[in-house]
Amino acid sequence: MKSTFQTLILFVFSFQIFAQSSLPRSTPEALNISSEGIQQFLDAVESESKHEMHSLMILRNGQVAAEGWWSPYSPESKHTMYSVSKTFTASAIGLAVAEGKLKVTDKVVTFFPESLPATVSPYLAELEIKDLLSMTVGHDKSFNQEVFTQEDWVKAFLSMPIANKPGTKFLYNTSASYMLSAIIQKVTGQNLLEYLKPRLLNPLGIYGLDWETDLDGVAVGGWGIRVKTEDMAKLGQLFLQKGHWNGKQILPESWIDEASTMKIMQEPDASDEKMAANDWIQGYGYQMWRSRYNSYRADGAFGQYILILPELDGLIVITSETRDMQGLLDLAWKYLLPAFDANGTTEKNINKNLKNLSLVSLKSKSNKKLEKEISNNTYHIDKQNNIVSQFNLEFLKDKSRLTLKVGEDSYEFLLSSGEWVLGTTVRKGPNLFHFAQNQLEGLAPFKVAGSYAWKDAETLEIKLKYYESPHTETILITFEGDMAKMVFSNSFENREDWPVFVGKAL
Numbered sequence: 378m379k380s381t382f383q384t385l386i387l388f389v390f391s392f393q394i395f396a397q398s399s400l401p402r403s404t405p406e407a408l409n410i411s412s413e414g415i416q417q418f419l420d421a422v423e424s425e426s427k428h429e430m431h432s433l434m435i436l437r438n439g440q441v442a443a444e445g446w447w448s449p450y451s452p453e454s455k456h457t458m459y460s461v462s463k464t465f466t467a468s469a470i471g472l473a474v475a476e477g478k479l480k481v482t483d484k485v486v487t488f489f490p491e492s493l494p495a496t497v498s499p500y501l502a503e504l505e506i507k508d509l510l511s512m513t514v515g516h517d518k519s520f521n522q523e524v525f526t527q528e529d530w531v532k533a534f535l536s537m538p539i540a541n542k543p544g545t546k547f548l549y550n551t552s553a554s555y556m557l558s559a560i561i562q563k564v565t566g567q568n569l570l571e572y573l574k575p576r577l578l579n580p581l582g583i584y585g586l587d588w589e590t591d592l593d594g595v596a597v598g599g600w601g602i603r604v605k606t607e608d609m610a611k612l613g614q615l616f617l618q619k620g621h622w623n624g625k626q627i628l629p630e631s632w633i634d635e636a637s638t639m640k641i642m643q644e645p646d647a648s649d650e651k652m653a654a655n656d657w658i659q660g661y662g663y664q665m666w667r668s669r670y671n672s673y674r675a676d677g678a679f680g681q682y683i684l685i686l687p688e689l690d691g692l693i694v695i696t697s698e699t700r701d702m703q704g705l706l707d708l709a710w711k712y713l714l715p716a717f718d719a720n721g722t723t724e725k726n727i728n729k730n731l732k733n734l735s736l737v738s739l740k741s742k743s744n745k746k747l748e749k750e751i752s753n754n755t756y757h758i759d760k761q762n763n764i765v766s767q768f769n770l771e772f773l774k775d776k777s778r779l780t781l782k783v784g785e786d787s788y789e790f791l792l793s794s795g796e797w798v799l800g801t802t803v804r805k806g807p808n809l810f811h812f813a814q815n816q817l818e819g820l821a822p823f824k825v826a827g828s829y830a831w832k833d834a835e836t837l838e839i840k841l842k843y844y845e846s847p848h849t850e851t852i853l854i855t856f857e858g859d860m861a862k863m864v865f866s867n868s869f870e871n872r873e874d875w876p877v878f879v880g881k882a883l
Contacts, residue, residue: 398582400610401440405727406719408437410691412727414716415443419730421708428680428699428708429736429868431456431847432606435713436692439614445731446606449797449826449844455586455603456696457846459677459809462588462602463554464612464636465577467510467664469561469569471632472576478564481507485535485556488563492532500539506560508543509553510663511640515541516548524552525813530591531559547641547661551599554664555591558598569596580627581611592815600677600810603845606694612675613683613692636663637673637685656706668706670714678809679847679869680705689717698847698868739840740795741830747856748772756861756880764865765878770837770854777829779839779852790827790841797826797842806843807850807867 405412415435422428431450435443446452473479485504486493494501500515508514517540520533527533534552558569565572570588578586586608589601596602615621616637620628639660644651647658653669660667667673668684675683680697684706693713699705752772758765769780776798779790788804801822810816817823826842832853839852848867855862859882866875 398584400436400607400614403440403442405435405442405716408440408442409717409719410435410437410442411716411719412443414712414719415727416730418708418712418716419445419734421712422705425704425708427701428705429697429847429849430734431696431698431844432694433731434606434610434692434694435716436610436614436694437717438690439618441607441610443727443731444606445734448735449799449842450696450736452605452607454824455605455845456681457600457677457808458602458604458609458681459600459679459847460551460554461609461675461677461681461683462598462600463551463664464675464683465573465602466554466557466561466569466596466598467636468577468612468628468632469573470506470510470557470663471628471636472572473561473564474632475629479506479560481505481510485509485560488560489531489535492529492535494536498539500541500543501535504539504543506557507640507663509550509557510636511544512547512550512553512661513544513641514548514550514553515539515543515546516550517541519548519550520552521810522812524555525810528592528814530555530595530814544641547643554599555595555597557664558596562595568594569598577627580622580625581608581615583608583611587820589817590815590819597810597813606696609675609681609683609696610692610694613685613694616685617687617690617692636665638662639667656703669710676702678702681847682706682709684709686714686717691717696847698849700869736797736842738793738795738797738826738828739830739838740828741832743794744831744834744837747834748777751856751861751882754859754882756863756882758863758878758880760878762876762878764876765863768854768861768863768880779827790825790839792827792829792839794828794830797828799824799826801825806841806846807848807869808846809869 422430430447432446483506486502520537524530524533534556561572562568586604588596590596616633619630620626620633641661644658656668665673666676671688672684672686680699680702682695684693693709751770755767755769757767765781765783767782771778777792781788788802791798791800802825803822805817823843824845826844829839832838835856837854841850851866853864861880863878864875
């Protein structure tokens with residue numbers, strides 16, 4: 378009896394924790410949001426193939442009005458945030474300021490005396506934390522390659538020349554965001570995740586996330602966090618609520634105001650016409666962008682957005698892959714922003730539509746003759762490279778198996794024509810920071826979905842969708858007798874001459 382009672386108490390307690398970790402749900406019309414406007418947005422992104430949506434969440438008054446995921450993405454899926462990570466990093470700085478561990482006017486060089494160049498330039502000596510936060514370091518170019526390819530990123534950053542007086546000129550600077558992370562670790566003895574968990578993440582009910590690190594275990598800061606869509610919404614809602622959450626002040630209201638207001642204009646001489654059309658020149662705060670319509674946002678490469686609409690008490694959260702980030706924002710402004718002005722509209726069956734979203738898999742008729750000929754052949758690649766040394770295809774009853782070998786490492790992917798086959802792999806997929814030291818190391822196996830189709834009688838197309846990231850990898854294989862030509866490409870690198878790997882069946 379006692380154990381049963383204890384189990385019941387544990388169940389109730391666990392349920393309460395779960396309930397508290399989820400945002401309350403409502404309907405669009407109950408929150409004066411037009412379902413028709415949401416549907417128009419869905420139709421628009423579907424008609425424009427350049428925008429691949431992964432998730433959408435719309436909130437008002439702290440409640441989720443509408444939400445949807447394009448399968449194989451799901452509510453449980455983490456998603457690479459790229460530069461949305463910067464807003465989490467800046468929040469750690471805000472917490473450290475509130476705890477008296479540092480001030481935004483502290484000089485950066487004072488934290489790293491052991492990593493300074495032999496000669497400290499006057500501009501480097503002047504550099505303050507607030508210059509890192511506002512992207513006004515004074516660099517005249519991005520030094521991502523120069524910093525992140527080195528073993529010691531702090532030392533590399535401090536050795537880069539500063540051409541302009543800190544605080545006077547905007548230049549987007551991911552290595553500056555990394556330095557914020559390094560400062561947090563220096564003053565707290567904890568990396569960003571360790572520091573944020575009890576102060577920000579746990580109170581918001583954000584669990585199970587991860588963050589990439591450098592070789593020394595310092596979180597990369599400017600990118601690398603992977604969280605769920607609802608986690609993004611929670612951070613946005615915290616900003617809407619001026620740092621207040623469940624009866625507690627998580628982030629100081631003064632920090633929310635500092636972080637979200639303009640500190641520097643990207644193009645102070647931009648024309649009125651350009652200002653009216655461009656969301657990247659509205660001003661920059663502390664690791665957040667100002668946007669049109671008196672809004673601001675956390676913003677990640679390829680279309681990861683937390684759009685914060687203070688005048689509407691609303692949020693628009695998006696994960697996606699697009700190379701036209703302004704174009705996707707334009708669709709949100711065109712259809713979703715006016716939807717917040719709905720009054721007494723008729724409820725549409727938007728929830729059903731949002732529950733049936735999916736990304737189309739490859740599909741074709743079988744190619745039985747060639748499939749029988751090539752099945753279980755091992756093709757050896759003729760040139761040494763770090764992408765593929767040999768591959769094998771096995772055609773099963775209703776699926777196929779692709780095995781890629783790179784040196785001594787072997788990776789298997791299940792594929793199907795007409796549906797995504799879900800699996801995991803330790804093979805690293807496409808990533809914007811593929812050149813960085815320690816990139817994607819130490820993370821759990823990556824979730825991947827595979828499909829295939831015959832483009833013609835000799836050419837097989839394979840898609841591997843790494844669905845905890847924005848990216849998809851495409852493999853084209855053309856078979857000619859006992860030879861095969863293989864081309865790897867992905868959906869964001871702009872290359873006209875992808876390398877061709879030639880293999881022979883042995």
